[in-house]
Amino acid sequence: MDGKTNPPRTFRQKWAAPLLWIALPALSVGYQVAAKHVALALTGVPVGVDWVLKALRLPWGQAMVGLELMNFAVWMVVLAEIKLSSAFSISALSYVMVILASWTVFHEPVGMLEIFGSAAIVGGVLLIGGESKSETPSK
């Protein structure tokens, strides 16, 4: 993230980090918001094949499938460039974003455990990310 590393050589190398840090958390928030709408719409329907078919008929259910596919595509691009151990831990940022979204969009209460957990994730991710300059495989 500064001038110490070699400049990114390919499109994928250039975009792997922004995809991991910004696109994946954003897609996860979108997915959870869609899931919340699906859950609210299907309250009382027993979980099973019928539940899945009903969910897939809802626009929010289709959004869930689309967002999950996009998430997978983005994840595979990230994995081509970044170590799994770093990328997977950094992907936990999505938990922090989902908590922020549930607090701001759905006005759900946020407890001390969520605040402590979010702080630990942000701190941990910064420790990993701040040191991840040379993790592109040097093949």
Place this chain on the structure above:
Amino acid sequence: MSSHVLTAEALRLIAFCIFAEVSRELLFKVAADSAQDSDNYALAVALKPAVWLGIVLWAVEVVAWVVLLQKVPLSIAFPLVNLNYAGVPIASALFLKERLRPKQMLGAALVAVGVFCIGLAGI
């Protein structure tokens, strides 16, 4: 629901979910690495058996997760399956020979603690 919900069957399901998730991520990483130098990355990934094995594990894991949630409250199951945030970095070190700096290991451990806490809060 009673408080003594963690039956042997529930524990097996939780262990399976963690195993499936960690294995899936390892498979995806192996596929991504082996397709890395291809001209058409998306096509190369789609032709890797490891990706498809991972996707099958994904589907099985979803079913296992739903079955698990029928036996165990989310507030118990969620923090436990979140142990994959410890499992994936450990498995990456063991099987993919990835090396994190000490500072990054501390970071990964902090993330695992944070995710576990959020699971405890019953998001």
